[in-house]
Amino acid sequence: MTEAYVAIEGGIVLTGRSRAPGTARGELVFTTAYTGYEESLTDPSYAQQILTFSYPLIGNYGVRDERFESSHVQPTAVLARELTDDVAEWLTEAGVPALDRLDTRDVVTELREEGAMKCGIAAGPDASPEAAREQLEQCKGMSEHVDIGADVSVTEPVRHEGGEYEIALIDCGAKGSIVSSLLDRGASVTVLPYDATPDDVREVDPDLLFLSNGPGDPANFDAAQELVDTFVGDLPIAGICLGQQVVARALGGSTEKMAFGHRGVNQPVRDLDSDRVVMTTQNHGYAVTEPGELDVTQINVNDDTPEGLESDDLGVLTRQYHPEANPGPHDSLDFFDDVLELAGTTRVAATAD
Ligand SMILES: NC(=O)CC[C@H](N)C(=O)O
Incomplete structure (x- = not known):
């Protein structure tokens, strides 16, 4: 299993399985949607955010571009309990880092208690906790993206x-x-x-x-x-x-x-x-x-x-x-x-x- 790291404001670093390699940063948010992952992942409202799916299995009905809300994947990275191969391939091709085998209940609990937080991600063969922390250090809050x-x-x-x-x-x-x-x-x-x-x-x-x-x-x-x-x-x-x-x-x-x-x-x-x-x-x-x-x-x-x-x-x-x-x-x-x-x-x- 290739490891992946999620560094969250406040010093927490979580470990998961890399499903699409790369580094990314963004405000960490969660959706409770149990369907509509193609629509969510292509909704431009998710730009500059790292999207966590609280529903445990994402991708069980494949990926079809007729459901897309825009031409490309919009969140900067994706977290889930389990992502299917279809979704992992889509995100890999899109160059959007993704990871699963993560306890998303912990992530959601943290966000509900602390509010949306800055986050850095590193996934894939070269990933390290330091790389995730470096991303976190460079992360801006949503309101700081003045010309988004x-x-x-x-x-x-x-x-x-x-x-x-x-x-x-x-x-x-x-x-x-x-x-x-x-x-x-x-x-x-x-x-x-x-x-x-x-x-x-x-x-x-x-x-x-x-x-x-x-x-x-x-x-x-x-x-x-x-x-x-x-x-x-x-x-x-x-x-x-x-x-x-x-x-x-x-x-x-x-x-x-x-x-x-x-x-x-x-x-x-x-x-x-x-x-x-x-x-x-x-x-x-x-x-x-x-x-x-x-x-x-x-x-x-x-x-x-x-x-x-x-x-x-x-x-x-x-x-x-x-x-x-x-x-x-x-x-x-x-x-x-x-x-x-x-x-x-x-x-x-x-x-x-
Ligand atoms: N979907 C949207 O248009 C989101 C509106 C605004 N960016 C917000 O987060 O509240």
């Missing part, structure tokens, strides 16, 4: 021709299934870079401005925040995850880093109007603390954090969780119907003028 959008965003507009409604999607690290969920419902989507200017948006002449999910601290997405400032009231605005956080900050709200975040596929969310609880997929380490000009319409059942923000007057609709949620649960897919309906209000207003 540049690592995950398109650099030029990308147009997806679809139906009648025009949506400008600001790509702060967008999952592919957000684009396909909008196209499936009759929208045309123009994906714009994370640092798009108001003029870039005007050029698209959209019916709705959509802010995507993405990695890191929403406070580091100034350009996207400025777009919300500029267009609120004139264009309907929607957002998912980082998108919700950026919209809230732009409209007088605030965000903060959570202790260890929400990552999994069975996070319960209560809609305050209908009192209905839905199961949701989540992946975030920051949360909205004050909603500013928006109303909190949905909350997390476990910790009451805001899961949905809305303003009828301003035409704003956001979700902290991932309604597109491949492979599921799909309880909240109707969010995208609501977004399209909101986009339709622009056309109605334009006809009335």
Whole structure:
């Protein structure tokens, strides 16, 4: 067994089996998802993080690229109790270090007690505890990645021709299934870079401005925040995850880093109007603390954090969780119907003028 080492803030060094060689560093987080590993591993929201799967066996239904949320593996390294050969080969080809035969219960317990922590990894024939510690020393906290959008965003507009409604999607690290969920419902989507200017948006002449999910601290997405400032009231605005956080900050709200975040596929969310609880997929380490000009319409059942923000007057609709949620649960897919309906209000207003 080729050994691999995990050095965690506070001096802990864990040993496991190397499944993909290399060294890496990143903030150590965990997901409780028991399915959807292809989607999680290609979700750009995981950039600069080391992803621990708490479910004990990862890879039991293979790896198929049609499930990918982006073109490549996004976490800097992967930890699990057991990874199948399919996943180990995929991560080896991707150059993303991975290790298993690790007591992930210990890792998760540590993270739940101490919060997300910096971490260094060394795996493969040349690995040593010192190499893992060196990685740890160079590791930055998520909020210190001040231009993380540049690592995950398109650099030029990308147009997806679809139906009648025009949506400008600001790509702060967008999952592919957000684009396909909008196209499936009759929208045309123009994906714009994370640092798009108001003029870039005007050029698209959209019916709705959509802010995507993405990695890191929403406070580091100034350009996207400025777009919300500029267009609120004139264009309907929607957002998912980082998108919700950026919209809230732009409209007088605030965000903060959570202790260890929400990552999994069975996070319960209560809609305050209908009192209905839905199961949701989540992946975030920051949360909205004050909603500013928006109303909190949905909350997390476990910790009451805001899961949905809305303003009828301003035409704003956001979700902290991932309604597109491949492979599921799909309880909240109707969010995208609501977004399209909101986009339709622009056309109605334009006809009335
Ligand atoms: N999935 C996301 O968009 C994550 C949002 C943000 N980076 C957070 O961790 O809270």
